[in-house]
Amino acid sequence: MKKFRNLIIAPCGNSSTLFATDWLNDKAAKEFDVCLMFYHANIDDASRYEGVEYFYHLKDFKYRMLHQLLTTEAPQLLADYDYFYFLDDDIAIGTTAINRLFELSRTFGTWVSQAALSHNSFCSWPMFKQNPNCLLRYVGQVEVMAPLFSQEALRRCLGTFNENKSSWGLDSVWSKVLGYPPAKLAIFDDVIMEHTRPVGGGELYKKIQADPYEEWETVTRKYDAIKNNFVECGRLEYVNNQHNAMRFKGYKFSEKLDKLKQRIRDYDVMSRVRRRLGSPTPA
Numbered sequence: 001m002k003k004f005r006n007l008i009i010a011p012c013g014n015s016s017t018l019f020a021t022d023w024l025n026d027k028a029a030k031e032f033d034v035c036l037m038f039y040h041a042n043i044d045d046a047s048r049y050e051g052v053e054y055f056y057h058l059k060d061f062k063y064r065m066l067h068q069l070l071t072t073e074a075p076q077l078l079a080d081y082d083y084f085y086f087l088d089d090d091i092a093i094g095t096t097a098i099n100r101l102f103e104l105s106r107t108f109g110t111w112v113s114q115a116a117l118s119h120n121s122f123c124s125w126p127m128f129k130q131n132p133n134c135l136l137r138y139v140g141q142v143e144v145m146a147p148l149f150s151q152e153a154l155r156r157c158l159g160t161f162n163e164n165k166s167s168w169g170l171d172s173v174w175s176k177v178l179g180y181p182p183a184k185l186a187i188f189d190d191v192i193m194e195h196t197r198p199v200g201g202g203e204l205y206k207k208i209q210a211d212p213y214e215e216w217e218t219v220t221r222k223y224d225a226i227k228n229n230f231v232e233c234g235r236l237e238y239v240n241n242q243h244n245a246m247r248f249k250g251y252k253f254s255e256k257l258d259k260l261k262q263r264i265r266d267y268d269v270m271s272r273v274r275r276r277l278g279s280p281t282p283a
Contacts, residue, residue: 004031005081005083006031006082006102007034007080007083008023008035008086009037009077009084009086010036010037010085010087010088011036011039011065011089012036012038012039012089013089014040014043018089018091018092018196019034019036020048022092022094023098024051024052024095025095026096027051029095030098031099031102032085032098032099032102033052033053033081034054035056035069035077036049036052036055036056037058037062037065038055038057039058039061039062039065041059054077058073061165061166062167063144063161063162063167064165066158067158067161067162070154070161078155082150083106083148083149083151084151085101085102085146085147085149087145091146092194092196093192093193093194097191097192100188104136108186109184110148110185111150111153112147112148112174112184112185113147113148113186113187114143114147114186115187115188115191115192116130116131116189116191116192117129117195118192121194121195121196122196123195125143125230130189130192131235133243134189135188135189135190135237135238136188136190137186137189137236138182138184138186138232138233138234139185139186139230139231139233140175140226140229140230140231141171141174141230142174143171144168144171145195153174153184157173157174157178163222164210164218164219166208168212168213168216169217169218169219169225169227170219172219172220172227183233183234185233239251
């Protein structure tokens with residue numbers, strides 16, 4: 001079996017289906033391994049999970065399970081993989097898109113990144129919905145529902161995963177732990193995912209027995225982190241006939257002028273005389 005350096009680690013329960021129908025909708029093409037962390041007390045049908053590389057029955061909340069997995073149950077995974085994708089089990093995204101997200105993260109050297117949300121997604125922060133004019137946008141923080149970590153960033157942030165049950169505020173803390181880098185946290189608009197359930201609508205929220213807003217306040221205060229750093233720090237845009245068309249036409253016009261100037265410099269009599277005499281050609 002081929003060993004990849006990309007790993008999805010995600011929570012799942014008896015009603016989870018997207019890992020099979022979407023994430024692994026093209027198993028032959030996948031360039032990642034999958035690790036599922038089961039959160040229900042009882043497993044109704046274990047055969048549903050035979051197609052993944054790793055399966056752990058941890059019965060806890062997402063980031064607490066991640067902390068337990070990577071510090072106690074299977075700490076070797078940290079060294080075995082370069083990039084780690086922590087999807088919620090209500091995120092719909094296909095195999096090809098996941099491959100692309102790992103590829104872009106590696107190419108641009110991001111520390112924490114995520115796919116853009118489709119426009120029909122449930123979301124808390126509209127800035128995370130896809131901007132079709134962009135390849136990527138650098139941001140102040142990435143959401144907890146589907147971050148993709150580099151190994152280095154994960155090692156630095158892993159200690160925060162056990163701070164609360166809801167995971168609210170952990171994304172604020174990660175930015176602080178990583179030093180608020182201006183070009184290492186990114187939304188890749190070239191890749192789209194769909195958040196299929198209302199925010200706070202998952203069954204685990206009903207089991208938290210804690211106020212997520214209080215947990216958000218508490219953890220950001222503990223780390224002296226900016227509570228809401230959902231801001232854009234920069235972007236890479238497409239400029240062509242389909243995207244930013246007027247700007248593209250301006251570039252093409254400037255290009256034609258430059259070619260015309262070059263043609264004049266190459267063929268007019270005075271330019272030829274200057275070259276013969278070794279004199280510089282004026283710009």
